[in-house]
Amino acid sequence: MSDIYQNARESLSRVQAFEPEKITREKELGSYAFASAVEPARKLVSLFQRVPLEALSEFPDQTLRQIQSAADGAFALLEEARAFDPDEGSIRDRQSAMPDKLSAAYTTHFATLQPHISYSVARTIDFAKIEAEGRAAIQAAKDLKDRLGAEMLESKAQAEQLLADVKKLAKEQGVTQQAIYFQEEAKLNDELAKKWLFASVAAVVVTLGYTISLFFVSHLEQFSPARLRTH
Secondary structure, three states: OOHHHHHHHHHHHHHHOOOHHHHOOHHHHHHHOOHHHHHHHHHHHHHHHOOOHHHHHHOOHHHHHHHHHHHHHHHHHHHHHHOOOOOOOOHHHHHHHHHHHHHHHHHHHHHHHHHHHHHHHHHOOOHHHHHHHHHHHHHHHHHHHHHHHHHHHHHHHHHHHHHHHHHHHHHHHHHHHHHHHHHHHHHHHHHHHHHHHHHHHHHHHHHHHHHHHHHHHHHHHHOOHHHHHHO
């Protein structure tokens, strides 16, 4: 590999390995600790970490120089924040300015690295694999649709059979219930018929007895002493 490639790789590796948490230095700086600079520093380091080292071998020399220059500038700023000396100049001004400087560096280097990051991402994508996975996902969705359709048809058939069974049971239950009513009504009519028959027989007997008694009474009058004397 060329020196340009090696220099770019070393510069990029150095930024990617930087630990933003070291900027804080709470024990050393106390109230002047750089806690507010940690997050913008982490964001800046993360930007350079999106450029994979193995992709550098595919970049032309001009691109490698751009990446090396951006990495060296970012690392110098990160080292400035990490090596902050409270004894130099205005502490408050430098402390409040550092997070803004880190954020501005992110914006600047993003414009430089964004095309290279996009290329690096694209080169790692296995489009054939994605296409195969897409076809598999479509087939799985189709199988699921077919299975759900079959289950719905089966459920519909079961529901229709259940409804038919319920109607049949209700019909049988209705016939059975009506049969009970008919049986009870027939029993009641039978009892009433017996009562009416008994009453009718009793009435006939009474009437017959009354008629016979009248017959005998009328004949007895013919043989009474008064009747005989008149003859």
